Amino acid sequence: MGEPEQLFKVIFDLPKRSPTWPPYATEGLWAERVGVDTVRLRNVPFYARGVAFRDTVRVRVDLEREKLVFVERVAESGYSTVRLIVDDAAVAVVEAVLDAADCWWEIDNTGLLWAVGVPPEVDYAALRQELLRLRVEAGIDLEEGVLGGGHRRSDVG
Template identity: 55%
Template sequence: MTEQPRALHKIAFDLSEDAAAWARAAVEKLWVEKTDVRMEVRVRNVPFYAKGVAFGDVVRVRIDHERRQIVYEEFVSESGHSAVRLIIMDDDANSRVVDVLRAHDCWWEVDISGRLWAVDVPPPVDYAMMRSSLLRLADEGAIGFEEAALAAGHRQAAGLS
């Protein structure tokens, strides 16, 4: 018997003041799917601005009746995926970044400006090697690089634990 895909819903993640300035919004809405636990959901996309959460992570939500939104309340468990953000500073860097991400079997979304990239780093990725490649590009001034949510396995592999 095949498992039915679960319906996706959007929930609001309140952004820090700094992230809200970048986003030009107070919240970022992420796609989630329900889990079998009441008020716990699994994140189904990579955030552009919210920190501390990655694709597949489970979070607890609450209903905010005043705002008429379902809102992130707290982190529950990690999926093993990490989320990194890249800002393309040099247009010539696009193909080099794509080469790095493809070499590590990552997938990504690009915002409407084409400059901000939200990258999903799956659990089996050799994060130390990928991070080294991205930091080289950052040192050259080609990209800005931010680790928005690092899974324990990636932190350990990169010697960040």
């Protein structure tokens, strides 16, 4: 039996984009250590912008908070982070679209905010078109937190 995986929380300070958003000052993401001051993210961010699942980021120790704190992204994984606002009426159709695209997601404690991990091999242009269709037909909302390199190069216009 192998050693248990050691994961660490990395704190991302969240700048206010409006008086009520984001609703928190920080977000903690799980990560695995890959270097002296670098870690690989192990979950999809709900609020932090500019990072995705499996990205490698530089961290520093914040002695005052006794936490590892995000400094910068040093290597992208190719994954994209997409956030959705989904009400109960749209859950089944959104799940079907994400399942068909081989994406995975986490849902926050309100049940409304979804953090979606889009793997590098997914045709993001096609997925985006489906999500934009659902924006009109099912009333979901969509935000791209960060697009992986292959997804930026795809026809997403």
